[in-house]
Amino acid sequence: VPTPPVSGSDADKGSLKSYAAGFIFSVGLTTVAFALVLQGGALSRRTVLFGILAAAVAQVLVQLRCFLHLGTGASARWNLLTLVFTLLIMLLFVGGTLWIMSDLNARMM
Amino acid sequence: MTPPALSIDAAVTGELGPLEAADNRAFGFWLYIMSDLVLFAALFATYAVLGHNYAGGPTGRDLFHLRYVFGETLLLLVSSAAFGLAMLAGARGGRTRVLIWLAVTFVLGLAFVAMEFNEFHHLILDGHGPQRSAFLSSYFTLVGTHGTHVAFGLLWIVVMAGQVAFKGLTAPVRSRLMRLSIFWHLLDIVWVGVFTVVYLMGVI
Numbered sequence: 469v470p471t472p473p474v475s476g477s478d479a480d481k482g483s484l485k486s487y488a489a490g491f492i493f494s495v496g497l498t499t500v501a502f503a504l505v506l507q508g509g510a511l512s513r514r515t516v517l518f519g520i521l522a523a524a525v526a527q528v529l530v531q532l533r534c535f536l537h538l539g540t541g542a543s544a545r546w547n548l549l550t551l552v553f554t555l556l557i558m559l560l561f562v563g564g565t566l567w568i569m570s571d572l573n574a575r576m577m
Numbered sequence: 578m579t580p581p582a583l584s585i586d587a588a589v590t591g592e593l594g595p596l597e598a599a600d601n602r603a604f605g606f607w608l609y610i611m612s613d614l615v616l617f618a619a620l621f622a623t624y625a626v627l628g629h630n631y632a633g634g635p636t637g638r639d640l641f642h643l644r645y646v647f648g649e650t651l652l653l654l655v656s657s658a659a660f661g662l663a664m665l666a667g668a669r670g671g672r673t674r675v676l677i678w679l680a681v682t683f684v685l686g687l688a689f690v691a692m693e694f695n696e697f698h699h700l701i702l703d704g705h706g707p708q709r710s711a712f713l714s715s716y717f718t719l720v721g722t723h724g725t726h727v728a729f730g731l732l733w734i735v736v737m738a739g740q741v742a743f744k745g746l747t748a749p750v751r752s753r754l755m756r757l758s759i760f761w762h763l764l765d766i767v768w769v770g771v772f773t774v775v776y777l778m779g780v781i
Contacts, residue, residue: 484662491655
């Protein structure tokens, strides 16, 4: 007996198209990031670092959008809001730690 | 016109229908996932501070094999996409298809954990265990915590496959599958941070 779909939840907004797009973009961005590091000295270290960080941010955004269907729609609004708040906390956490520890490190030298 | 009795009861007792209950639980689980991200942020911060303290031991450049890590990454990524296909099959009520895609997700996830276990095993055998340097301590903690999450996700997949097989795609089972999908996709997103910060930045 087929059960009626639980409509309104975020899972139903996924389509084959969005999963396929998310997958293809993710494979592409992963390959670019690894290729940048494995290409062996043709590019400067700074360029490679910038490239892999940009690819990582892009891939996170792609997966949030295509796999988790995060958007600005009514049902996903609270998910988005809490994620943005969490990102702020993470930024304070990581940024603050690095700042304090590098400062301490510099003073101990 | 009086409103239907059910909604009055719901308003009085605070009980929710299956649809709102599923949405609320998904949101509650989302909040747990956010707290999990804060946990990973703490481990990333620790790694960022300690990641260059080698204590005269090996560096990331000596230890990491990027082609191996690329393989791990692809396994987890395909497994994340396979879970999406299980959710799509679930939305159409295809129980057998849900089970097939869950099995695919499980096998790929298990292969990922096995590769990571193998990597840790060889590092420890070569004397590059977590006690060797602050770099390796923070490396094992960060990557191992992610791997433990994936292992628990695998256990959860087995439980949910059992529920789909024996209970069918009922509203509670769908709602649990939905939360498992959030967990599984988020683990792949955390892995993007791990392979970029630990492996790629450790080698350049």
